[in-house]
Amino acid sequence: MxxxxxxxxxxxxxxxxxxxxxxxxxxxIPVLETPLDVNDILERVDGIFFPGSPSNVDPVRYSGxxxxxxxxxxxxxxxTTLSLIPRAVAKGIPxxxxxxxxxxxxxxxxxxxxxxxQSVAGFAxxxxxxxxxxxxxxxxxxxxxxxxxGLLQRLxxxxxxxxxxxxxxxxxxxxxxxxxxxxxxxxxxEAFRVKSAPAFALAVQWHPEWQVMQxxxxxxxxxxxxxxxxxxxxxx
Numbered sequence: 151m152x153x154x155x156x157x158x159x160x161x162x163x164x165x166x167x168x169x170x171x172x173x174x175x176x177x178x179i180p181v182l183e184t185p186l187d188v189n190d191i192l193e194r195v196d197g198i199f200f201p202g203s204p205s206n207v208d209p210v211r212y213s214g215x216x217x218x219x220x221x222x223x224x225x226x227x228x229x230t231t232l233s234l235i236p237r238a239v240a241k242g243i244p245x246x247x248x249x250x251x252x253x254x255x256x257x258x259x260x261x262x263x264x265x266x267x268q269s270v271a272g273f274a275x276x277x278x279x280x281x282x283x284x285x286x287x288x289x290x291x292x293x294x295x296x297x298x299x300g301l302l303q304r305l306x307x308x309x310x311x312x313x314x315x316x317x318x319x320x321x322x323x324x325x326x327x328x329x330x331x332x333x334x335x336x337x338x339x340e341a342f343r344v345k346s347a348p349a350f351a352l353a354v355q356w357h358p359e360w361q362v363m364q365x366x367x368x369x370x371x372x373x374x375x376x377x378x379x380x381x382x383x384x385x386x
Contacts, residue, residue: 164201164248167359171369172199172376181230188237196386197244197350197379200231200251202357206319207232207253212262221265232258239347242385244378247353252341253319255353259344261325266318267338274336276355278316288360291315294332294340301343301352302331305370313340313356320355350378 152159158180168176176199179191205224209217211232217223231251235258238245247255253263268275278287290312296303303309311332321339324330331352332341344351352375358368 160201161359163357163359164199167362167368167372168199168376171362171372172197172379173373174376174379179230179234181224181226183226185226185230185233188234191234192238192241192243195243196383197246197375198234198238199375200235200245200247200254200353201359202249202251202316203227205250206265207250207257207263209263209265212257214262214265217265228254235259239344239351242348242382244350244375244382245344245347245352246350246372246375248357248359249317249355252353252355253321255344255351256321256325256328256342259325259327261321261328262323264320264322267320268318272336273320273338274334276315276317276320276334276338278314287316288314288357292334294334294356296332296341297330300329300331301374302341302354302371305374306367311367313354313358314360315355316357317355349382350375 158178160178165176168174205222208223208225208228209215211228231254235245235255264270267273291314293310293312295310296306324339327345328342329345330339331343334340341354358371362368362372
């Protein structure tokens with residue numbers, strides 16, 4: 151809600167990353183009470199980016215316990231994205247998820263989530279301090295270890311990178327068709343790819359869109375998504 155009215159909105163940092171780093175034209179897919187036809191969407195796009203959001207995937211979507219009081223949900227987005235993701239992957243349309251998008255991809259493909267990672271024994275608190283300036287909130291928080299032979303290791307050229315951390319939810323059970331691409335020091339899955347996907351199909355828990363043009367690894371990640379989208383366009 152912006153004032154008394156509902157709006158469809160996308161954070162400018164996501165738009166800038168898709169425009170500048172992926173070199174693509176970003177168009178918002180509205181999530182309506184009656185979802186748009188998935189086939190109509192897939193016929194018109196070369197790739198789909200699933201950005202972060204203040205809202206969480208509703209736990210009813212993965213048979214989870216009810217959310218804590220005050221948790222924000224977006225049932226219209228859930229209805230659109232959770233049906234769109236598997237169809238896009240199967241059709242060979244590149245997909246890229248960040249934060250909520252990462253969680254959506256896991257749920258859409260059959261996985262489950264921890265709703266409050268900080269409350270699960272053995273895991274660290276991965277949330278940002280919202281009392282700090284944005285530069286601090288989105289600053290480097292911890293390393294992630296990149297899986298040997300994975301896409302992220304190839305793009306980074308190293309086995310470990312430092313990332314930001316601004317999330318409360320996290321992967322509990324990884325969906326069957328997902329392969330881990332990166333883990334946090336506490337073992338939490340921080341990135342994965344879809345093993346059977348014929349095109350780019352990857353998601354990360356951190357926020358590579360933040361100041362993307364100043365981070366070579368983040369830039370390489372969005373550039374690979376954009377390259378895949380152009381291949382998809384050429385082949386369609």
